Amino acid sequence: MTEPLDPDMFDPVCPSSAMPFQIGDKWTGMIVRCLAAGPRRFTELRVPLRTITPKVLTATLRAMRRDGLVTRTAYDENPPRVEYELTELGRSMLILIDAACAWSEQYLPAILEARRASELTTSGEPERLKPPITSNSQIKAHKAEITR
C-alpha cells in the first residue's frame, strides 16, 4: 500500500506565500502531488491540505475530473469509500510540478533576500505572491529557520 500522506507536507508554516508558481487553481497542484504516490480518498486528501474545506475540495476535484486529470472510483461499501487517482494526463503534470519545486528551492532564498533588501513596499499590492507548490525539503528548511 501507499504510505499515509505527510500531514505537514503543505504546512502553513512553509514559505508558501512567497512561492511564485501555481499549477492550475489554488489547490490543483498540491492535490496532484498528494496523488503522486497512488490513489487517495477524500478525507485522506484533507489531511495535508488541512485548511481546505470539503466544498472547495469537492469543487476542485470535480474540475480536475472534468479536465481528465483524475478519476473517481466509488466503492459500494459501508462506510462509503471513494478514491481519487491520477490519470496519465494528470501524471504528466508531475514533471512540471517537480521542476517548479526545484526552481523554488533554488531561487526562493534569492527572492526573499531581494525582498528584504528592497525599499519597495509594493504599497497596494502587498508582500504576497500567489500560492504554493511546495517541496518537503523547503518546508523543513523553513521550519528550521523560523524555529531557531
Place this chain on the structure above:
Amino acid sequence: MTEPLDPDMFDPVCPSSAMPFQIGDKWTGMIVRCLAAGPRRFTELRVPLRTITPKVLTATLRAMRRDGLVTRTAYDENPPRVEYELTELGRSMLILIDAACAWSEQYLPAILEARRASELTTSGEPERLKPPITSNSQIKAHKAEITR
C-alpha cells in the same frame, strides 16, 4: 534592437482560460515572456497584455522589482522613457515558463477533449482554470481552429 512585441502574443482569442499554469500572479509570467528578448518600456508592455490596466501593470512590475525579477531604468528625457529588464533571477524563470508552454502545447488538446467529453458541469466552480502562460504557436493554432 529588439523587434516589437507581437500584439497578439496574448490575444484573448487564445485558449488562455484553459491553461492550467500560472507563474506568479496573473500577469507575471506573461511579463517575463515579454521581457525575454530584451528591455521594454511601460507602454510597450501594455500592447500584448492589452487588457491590463496601468494601475495593475505598475503594481505587478513593482512587485517584480521588489522580488528581484526585473530592474527599472528611467532615462531623463522628454518625453520620459522608462525601461524594464529581466534580472538574472527573472531570466531563470524562462526555462520554467517554456516548460509550462511546452506542456500546454502538448496536452491542452487532451484537456479540452476531456472537457468536451465530460458530463461534469462542475456546477459551482465553472469551466475555468486559472490564467495564462501562452505560446505563440498555440495562439496561432487556436486562431486557425476557431476561424475555420
Place this chain on the structure above:
DNA sequence: CAGAATCCTCCCGGATACTG
C-alpha cells in the same frame, strides 16, 4: 509617456451547518 489616485465590482473560497 509613465504612472498616481479613486472608486467600485465581482467572485473566489472560507465558515458553518446538515445528510445519505
Place this chain on the structure above:
DNA sequence: CAGTATCCGGGAGGATTCTG
C-alpha cells in the same frame, strides 16, 4: 465517510480620471 447546501466577507483587479 463523502459529500451538499447556504451564507457571506475580502481583496484582486478593472474602469475611469488626472498629472509631472
